[in-house]
Amino acid sequence: AGGNSSTGNTNNNSGGGTPAAQPNTSGSGGGALEVIKIATQTPLSGNQSSLGDAIKTGAEYALNLRKEEFKAMGLDVQLFPQDDQADPKIGVSNAEMLISNPEVYGVVGHLNSGVAIAASVKYEEGKLVMVSPANTAVKLTEEGKKTVHRICARDDAQGPSAAMYAKNTLNVKNAFIIHDKTAYGQGLADQVKMQFEKDGVPVLGFEGITQGEKDYSAVLNQVTVANPDIIFFGGLYPEGGILIKQAREKGYKGYFMGGDGLDSSDMIKIAGAAVEGVVFTSVAGDVTQTEEGKKWADEYKKVTNKPLETYSVYGYDSMNVILNGLKEAVNANGGKKPTREQVLDAVHKTKDFQGQFTKVTFDDKGDNVHSDVFVYRYDKEKSNFVGKAQ
Amino acid sequence: MALLEAVGLTKKFGGLVANQDVTLKIDKGSITAVIGPNGAGKTTFFNMITGFYEPNEGEILLNGKSIKGLRPDQIASRGITRTFQNIRLFKQMTALENVMVGVHSRLSAGIMGILFNTKRVREEEEKARVEAYQLMEYVGIAHIANEAAGSLPYGLQRRLEIARALATNPQIILLDEPAAGMNPRETVEMTEFIRLLKKELDLTIILIEHDMKLVMGLSEYIHVLDYGRKIAEGSPEQIRNNPSVIEAYLGKSASEVS
Amino acid sequence: MANLALKSFKGIPLVVTLIWIAACASALHFLDKSVIAFLGILTSIVLIYYTNTSKLIKLVIGAAVLIIIIPLVAGENRYYMEVASQVGIYVAMALGLNIVVGFAGLLDLGYVAFFAAGAYAYAIFSTSQANEFIAGNLFPLSGDWFWPFLIVGLIVAAIFGVLLGLPVLRVKGDYLAIVTLGFGEIIRIVFNNLDKPINITNGPQGITPIPAPELFGIKMGTPFYFYFIVLFVIAFIVLANIRFEHSRLGRAWVAIREDELAAQSMGISLLNTKLAAFATGASFAGVVGVIFAAKQTFIDPTSFTLMESIGILVMVILGGSGSIPGVILGAAFVTLLQVQLLKEFSNFLHSLQQSGMINLPNQLDPSKFQRLIFGIMLIFVALYRPNGLIPAKRKTNDIDAIKASPFGRGKLGILSKLSQSSSGKQS
Amino acid sequence: MAMLELQNVHTYYGGIHALKGLSIQVNPGEVVTLIGSNGAGKSTTLKTICGQTRAREGKIFFEGKDITQMRTHDIALLGIAHVPEGRRIFPKLTVHENLEMGAFFTKDKQVIEEGIERAFQYFPRLKERISQKGGTMSGGEQQMLAIARGLMMKPKILMLDEPSMGLAPILVEQIFEIITELNREGTTILLVEQNANQALSAAHRGYVIQTGEIILKDDAKTLLANPQVREAYLA
Amino acid sequence: MQKRTTSLQRNEGWVSMLLSILPQVLVDGLTLGFMYAVVALGYTMVYGILEFINFAHGEIFMVGAFVGTEVLLLTDAMGALEGMNPYVALFMTIIITMIITGALGVGIERLAYRPLRGAPRLVPLISAIGVSFLLQDLVRFTEAIARNEFYLNTPILFTGSVSLFGIATIPVKGLMVIILAIVLMIALSLFVGKTKWGIAMRAVAQDQSTASLMTINVDKVIMLTFLIGSSLGGATGVLFAQNYGTIDPYIGFILGMKAFTAAVLGGIGNLRGAMVGGVLLGLLESLAGAYMGPLTNQAFGAEYKDVFAFSILILVLLFKPEGLFGEAVKEKV
Numbered sequence A: 001a002g003g004n005s006s007t008g009n010t011n012n013n014s015g016g017g018t019p020a021a022q023p024n025t026s027g028s029g030g031g032a033l034e035v036i037k038i039a040t041q042t043p044l045s046g047n048q049s050s051l052g053d054a055i056k057t058g059a060e061y062a063l064n065l066r067k068e069e070f071k072a073m074g075l076d077v078q079l080f081p082q083d084d085q086a087d088p089k090i091g092v093s094n095a096e097m098l099i100s101n102p103e104v105y106g107v108v109g110h111l112n113s114g115v116a117i118a119a120s121v122k123y124e125e126g127k128l129v130m131v132s133p134a135n136t137a138v139k140l141t142e143e144g145k146k147t148v149h150r151i152c153a154r155d156d157a158q159g160p161s162a163a164m165y166a167k168n169t170l171n172v173k174n175a176f177i178i179h180d181k182t183a184y185g186q187g188l189a190d191q192v193k194m195q196f197e198k199d200g201v202p203v204l205g206f207e208g209i210t211q212g213e214k215d216y217s218a219v220l221n222q223v224t225v226a227n228p229d230i231i232f233f234g235g236l237y238p239e240g241g242i243l244i245k246q247a248r249e250k251g252y253k254g255y256f257m258g259g260d261g262l263d264s265s266d267m268i269k270i271a272g273a274a275v276e277g278v279v280f281t282s283v284a285g286d287v288t289q290t291e292e293g294k295k296w297a298d299e300y301k302k303v304t305n306k307p308l309e310t311y312s313v314y315g316y317d318s319m320n321v322i323l324n325g326l327k328e329a330v331n332a333n334g335g336k337k338p339t340r341e342q343v344l345d346a347v348h349k350t351k352d353f354q355g356q357f358t359k360v361t362f363d364d365k366g367d368n369v370h371s372d373v374f375v376y377r378y379d380k381e382k383s384n385f386v387g388k389a390q
Numbered sequence B: 001m002a003l004l005e006a007v008g009l010t011k012k013f014g015g016l017v018a019n020q021d022v023t024l025k026i027d028k029g030s031i032t033a034v035i036g037p038n039g040a041g042k043t044t045f046f047n048m049i050t051g052f053y054e055p056n057e058g059e060i061l062l063n064g065k066s067i068k069g070l071r072p073d074q075i076a077s078r079g080i081t082r083t084f085q086n087i088r089l090f091k092q093m094t095a096l097e098n099v100m101v102g103v104h105s106r107l108s109a110g111i112m113g114i115l116f117n118t119k120r121v122r123e124e125e126e127k128a129r130v131e132a133y134q135l136m137e138y139v140g141i142a143h144i145a146n147e148a149a150g151s152l153p154y155g156l157q158r159r160l161e162i163a164r165a166l167a168t169n170p171q172i173i174l175l176d177e178p179a180a181g182m183n184p185r186e187t188v189e190m191t192e193f194i195r196l197l198k199k200e201l202d203l204t205i206i207l208i209e210h211d212m213k214l215v216m217g218l219s220e221y222i223h224v225l226d227y228g229r230k231i232a233e234g235s236p237e238q239i240r241n242n243p244s245v246i247e248a249y250l251g252k253s254a255s256e257v258s
Numbered sequence C: 001m002a003n004l005a006l007k008s009f010k011g012i013p014l015v016v017t018l019i020w021i022a023a024c025a026s027a028l029h030f031l032d033k034s035v036i037a038f039l040g041i042l043t044s045i046v047l048i049y050y051t052n053t054s055k056l057i058k059l060v061i062g063a064a065v066l067i068i069i070i071p072l073v074a075g076e077n078r079y080y081m082e083v084a085s086q087v088g089i090y091v092a093m094a095l096g097l098n099i100v101v102g103f104a105g106l107l108d109l110g111y112v113a114f115f116a117a118g119a120y121a122y123a124i125f126s127t128s129q130a131n132e133f134i135a136g137n138l139f140p141l142s143g144d145w146f147w148p149f150l151i152v153g154l155i156v157a158a159i160f161g162v163l164l165g166l167p168v169l170r171v172k173g174d175y176l177a178i179v180t181l182g183f184g185e186i187i188r189i190v191f192n193n194l195d196k197p198i199n200i201t202n203g204p205q206g207i208t209p210i211p212a213p214e215l216f217g218i219k220m221g222t223p224f225y226f227y228f229i230v231l232f233v234i235a236f237i238v239l240a241n242i243r244f245e246h247s248r249l250g251r252a253w254v255a256i257r258e259d260e261l262a263a264q265s266m267g268i269s270l271l272n273t274k275l276a277a278f279a280t281g282a283s284f285a286g287v288v289g290v291i292f293a294a295k296q297t298f299i300d301p302t303s304f305t306l307m308e309s310i311g312i313l314v315m316v317i318l319g320g321s322g323s324i325p326g327v328i329l330g331a332a333f334v335t336l337l338q339v340q341l342l343k344e345f346s347n348f349l350h351s352l353q354q355s356g357m358i359n360l361p362n363q364l365d366p367s368k369f370q371r372l373i374f375g376i377m378l379i380f381v382a383l384y385r386p387n388g389l390i391p392a393k394r395k396t397n398d399i400d401a402i403k404a405s406p407f408g409r410g411k412l413g414i415l416s417k418l419s420q421s422s423s424g425k426q427s
Numbered sequence D: 001m002a003m004l005e006l007q008n009v010h011t012y013y014g015g016i017h018a019l020k021g022l023s024i025q026v027n028p029g030e031v032v033t034l035i036g037s038n039g040a041g042k043s044t045t046l047k048t049i050c051g052q053t054r055a056r057e058g059k060i061f062f063e064g065k066d067i068t069q070m071r072t073h074d075i076a077l078l079g080i081a082h083v084p085e086g087r088r089i090f091p092k093l094t095v096h097e098n099l100e101m102g103a104f105f106t107k108d109k110q111v112i113e114e115g116i117e118r119a120f121q122y123f124p125r126l127k128e129r130i131s132q133k134g135g136t137m138s139g140g141e142q143q144m145l146a147i148a149r150g151l152m153m154k155p156k157i158l159m160l161d162e163p164s165m166g167l168a169p170i171l172v173e174q175i176f177e178i179i180t181e182l183n184r185e186g187t188t189i190l191l192v193e194q195n196a197n198q199a200l201s202a203a204h205r206g207y208v209i210q211t212g213e214i215i216l217k218d219d220a221k222t223l224l225a226n227p228q229v230r231e232a233y234l235a
Numbered sequence E: 001m002q003k004r005t006t007s008l009q010r011n012e013g014w015v016s017m018l019l020s021i022l023p024q025v026l027v028d029g030l031t032l033g034f035m036y037a038v039v040a041l042g043y044t045m046v047y048g049i050l051e052f053i054n055f056a057h058g059e060i061f062m063v064g065a066f067v068g069t070e071v072l073l074l075t076d077a078m079g080a081l082e083g084m085n086p087y088v089a090l091f092m093t094i095i096i097t098m099i100i101t102g103a104l105g106v107g108i109e110r111l112a113y114r115p116l117r118g119a120p121r122l123v124p125l126i127s128a129i130g131v132s133f134l135l136q137d138l139v140r141f142t143e144a145i146a147r148n149e150f151y152l153n154t155p156i157l158f159t160g161s162v163s164l165f166g167i168a169t170i171p172v173k174g175l176m177v178i179i180l181a182i183v184l185m186i187a188l189s190l191f192v193g194k195t196k197w198g199i200a201m202r203a204v205a206q207d208q209s210t211a212s213l214m215t216i217n218v219d220k221v222i223m224l225t226f227l228i229g230s231s232l233g234g235a236t237g238v239l240f241a242q243n244y245g246t247i248d249p250y251i252g253f254i255l256g257m258k259a260f261t262a263a264v265l266g267g268i269g270n271l272r273g274a275m276v277g278g279v280l281l282g283l284l285e286s287l288a289g290a291y292m293g294p295l296t297n298q299a300f301g302a303e304y305k306d307v308f309a310f311s312i313l314i315l316v317l318l319f320k321p322e323g324l325f326g327e328a329v330k331e332k333v
């Protein structure tokens, strides 16, 4: 299968895995197109909507780029964005809606693991393939649901890598761990802590904060006492940005590190000067390393009128994984509209698919075996690719 | 032995002494009036008896047993009930339901009984309804049984309050200005009615009233409060002619009252 | 004037209702995925309520629609059944809260805590979660245990209700609101943190997989089954509500709502009465919590936030605080709005956008408007139906029936003394 | 010209027809009393005049001006004071603050202080309780406060709804003295009283109201002597 | 799953180090507390008059934060902010914000609350919640369109910090919060407690129809209340943005809830109470956040700080059901 980061051009050439696939569709371009909807399910309102929106926008961008390609196969692929409001209940009822709508062939989602786990039960029943851009909770893929896939790293991959990087490369002698009491944040923090303990790095504190608050001086006073070499934060950039800013104001001098939740252009704005030196891990390789990648990023910003975020990147790739599977399924089905199950099978079999940022091969559980962990570091203006963790 | 006895009751509000060392005895089956100028402490006295205020000092005995410190609902279930100077009905409920609430403490339906709507509960309910209706008939307001209590005119609200109080099956009923807001004719009716209550229902009645015609015509015994102290007690005749009562309270016109 | 117009409104003729039901049912059956028809069927319940016919007939038609027609014509569509079960779950919870807020007048902003208690009770013991703190590897339990756990959820929640109720006695009005709010938050935060020192709730990671109910070996995991389970529970709760409303207890609740002091002087114990309100209200939420956990198969503390409590309160007030049909309608309306109407609407707008009929920038994508529209709807309903969709009214008693009652032959209560004394005359 | 005139006023509470075409007149300098049994509509009449309930039909004029649709506080500003049934004092304001509210319309501190002084003269008890919260006062004390608060307005016409309710006999006498005195000073008074005897003695003219309609109007003396009235209201 | 027992290695002299941060913990608690306090003032104000929990107050505050930030950003974009005296800039921002949020508050009252005045007590709560959602999303959409994001960063006017006796430091912006909170509280207390309009507000709260008999224009008084309450909320928003630097359309909810808790703790309707309640809540949270983890060996960490704060609230209300400063008026019957 072809690696094609070459997708970065405006004209809608294929981003899919099988490069030679294009002309073999017998389905007409001119006749009635069959509608296929790929849904996104993320919070689009409420206080996590900026993250959810990033996923949706990324997925939408990916889909729009390949619309024509599918038209040529007689399919009108459409985005079907849903707002799960970060609420498992809404997620489940949306999921029911999606599986009972025969036009829906795949889901990119969710942002919140809690929602994803609950909704995936329904996807499983409806044989609707789900590719998650962002759910890192270990449990999600541990229950043997065939429909569930994710391209991002699990907490038990990202966490240990991060901890080992801190120990081996940053040479920290002790650590203080803070998390945001969410499934994502605590899940990651737990893994980091386990690894630190395994490696004999003392964990001086393990504290939770409340998402959405703006004043974390209480916990940071504890940090002042402990005076660790590193603060590891399991959580997202709105809290992370404030944490590091307030920590620096309190005179904290050590490292500040987090997971991919810290990867956002807003991190810099929120933390201000304090962002300098903040380290985070991510499964996304750096787009802007190559000329081509830079071009792609600029194009993205121009078309969507949005800054490029990790989550939009994940959304983009997740969509492409599904579209790729769809295309394979069409081909396997002799150019006719496949069934959901066929698409599921095709997606499940994804192997060495080179997305824009991640390489994807699903193992049996639906985890991405290529989910390498990369390390980034902020300077005043942007995050810089450092390299693969260990 | 007196049915109800207050011994040395004192109630202070900050520096203000609303009742000071008030002692009085109420015999079973009597009609007693508590009168006195505005702010003398009459309502406060009622409030202590019925458990709304806890006295700072003193003792309240019902049949020789202390009821001081009990909550209002406990006192109500011991057979002392009251009406309020500022009418306090359950405004959104119908008149009949108001009276049925009065029956509450004598009903025994528990959560389970209600849920399963047992025969016992059904019968009890129906009985309560009938009893409430009978009471309304007795008080003469059966025609407004299904009206919301809050929309009734003043006079009917007073009667309804009395019906509701009677529904608790009290031995003692405390009436705080039962004839306020009634015209002379209605006051006469009220006087008759209270007398009937005592006679027919074997009630002990304590009342506060500023209408001297009612007080003098009805009560067997009168206690006079002024500035929280008891300044006089006696039969209507004695009180009417008590110079300190005349000065503090009655004024000249009262002597005209027959 | 409007009042007079309403007065003369005698109700909808039975035929109209029946035609409506038939029309919607066949539309739903024959036309594919017609949301309108589905909503029409649900609306028919409201029509039945206003139909100009006897109670019994209404009951029969209503039951027929709920038990036969809806499953028959919409049963295949999982989404509709899911929507219907969610509506049911909220109806049940709103009815529970209605006891506390509507009847007893106690403003409760932490109601969702009881829901959580029920949900966690089932979740913890039906999965291997309980092995974390109970030795012997006895868990998970099978789906058969769902049924007894309905009772367990009820009891656990009722205990929580009493726990909350005890401090409540002294606190009044809006102070109560904040105490209950605090209580709800405490419960949520504790559930979110009880993964250490002992792992009871698994903290933010939540608990899964919660088994679906099972009966005689049939696994009842689809919305179709939950629809019936919920329906069954609602029937029970509605019945309980109706019985409570016009019982000794219901009157006591309304009495303390109207005037605490006067109620006390009628011999009503504030403590017992309020505790009863909290416990009953809570226990309903507990039962529903168990169903919710089984339906979701996954629960975590994010389902039990303050917004959730506020949402249920909104249903109660919007529907008509203290009014059973009102609260049912309010809950159904708000839930439908949230899980279906707004969604369909934004999907509709989205399809317009896809087809190029409207062109909105990404920032204004239709799918983002749901909360905004929900907010506007709340304001409008509040302004135009300030007493609720179906305002509460006290049931009037049938005076003739009272007069005819066999108990009326003798004098009751204090009046029994009349017959003893010489004259029984009335004033 | 009449100072206050109600022409064929109809008032409803929801579906309840409380006033059914009521017409009354109050001339400047008069004391007019309105008597009637429970629920006749006396309080409703006063409430309708000052706009607390709205007349659905008919007109109300004050000094020639149509006030039927005016808002309550504007009506009050014209010089109509209403001492409402059931006292309605502000329970959490002190006695002094309650009185101040009575003179809300004026900025003149002098006027306020004089008014308060005068109120204290009438009711020395209020002076004793100057900083007590209104709601903790006894029933009668609240009644005094309500009347005193009404006087603070220095109204052109004072409407009193059962001012003697809950007052000790000695104070009832005093209330009627105050009414007479105010009237001598030029205040017009519309008085609703259950104590018809005393009310008619103090008034120039009277109206008898029954289920929302005026059934009799006459000189107070004549009414007092009217056997029908005696029978119905005076016992 | 294995048990997560936490055994943390500790430095020598842990306890004495814990004590050494106490002054700083208190100072931080105070700053946070005063933040709560000013928002609580707005709640209490409206509650005191209308006996109605204005759930939208948190959102007014949020709008204030955005308006203030926009004012600063625009001034900055015009190049005028640089070189401007920070006090002048702050003053200007606050005034403009107060005018706008004040007007907003009055508008909301007019449209969403006034028509409900005769309605059952809880109904305005519904429209308030509706208004909350509306404001959140309106701000979100406006900012999303105008700036393509809705997390905004405020230009910070005061950057330095003051050292207190060398044991604690407080940022100047935090100091501004404290000073302004105290000034506002005193001004408001005087206004509500002593002026005629203030008394009229309380009178309206207790009995609207009787108040109107006293020639009080109820509409005007309520409008005034909302004007003051909302402009106060706006000013608080500006301070908040200054103090924390970043804002989003959802800051109103959490802070609003905390502030409301503070108002109740102090005795709702009572301005002094709101102040004390806010400060107390801030201190409690700060202490719990800093010490609970270490003291319980991490078994109950900082995440329990809200539990701690709410438990104290419930305890206080158990013994003083009307809040710390609320008047224990036993209803006279």
Ligand SMILES: Nc1ncnc2c1ncn2[C@@H]1O[C@H](COP(=O)(O)OP(=O)(O)OP(=O)(O)O)[C@@H](O)[C@H]1O
Binding pocket: B013, B016, B017, B018, B036, B037, B038, B039, B040, B041, B042, B043, B044, B045, B085, D136, D137, D138, D139, D140, D141, D166, E330, E332
């Ligand atoms: N809760 C309270 N706080 C402060 N003072 C109070 C309280 N209750 C009553 N008082 C005062 O105590 C005195 C006695 O009041 P009470 O109501 O008993 O008088 P009363 O005799 O019933 O008068 P009235 O005939 O006017 O009703 C009054 O001066 C009143 O102001």
Ligand SMILES: Nc1ncnc2c1ncn2[C@@H]1O[C@H](COP(=O)(O)OP(=O)(O)OP(=O)(O)O)[C@@H](O)[C@H]1O
Binding pocket: B150, B151, B152, B153, B154, B155, B181, D013, D016, D018, D036, D037, D038, D039, D040, D041, D042, D043, D044, D045, D085
């Ligand atoms: N708020 C209300 N809602 C419904 N009906 C009312 C209301 N207030 C008064 N009414 C009705 O209007 C009629 C007139 O009442 P109103 O209070 O004017 O009588 P009143 O002459 O003042 O009687 P009272 O001597 O008892 O004070 C009565 O039938 C009463 O039931």
Ligand SMILES: [Mg+2]
Binding pocket: B042, B043, B044, B085, D138, D139, D140
């Ligand atoms: Mg009294």
Ligand SMILES: [Mg+2]
Binding pocket: B154, D042, D043, D044, D085
């Ligand atoms: Mg009247």
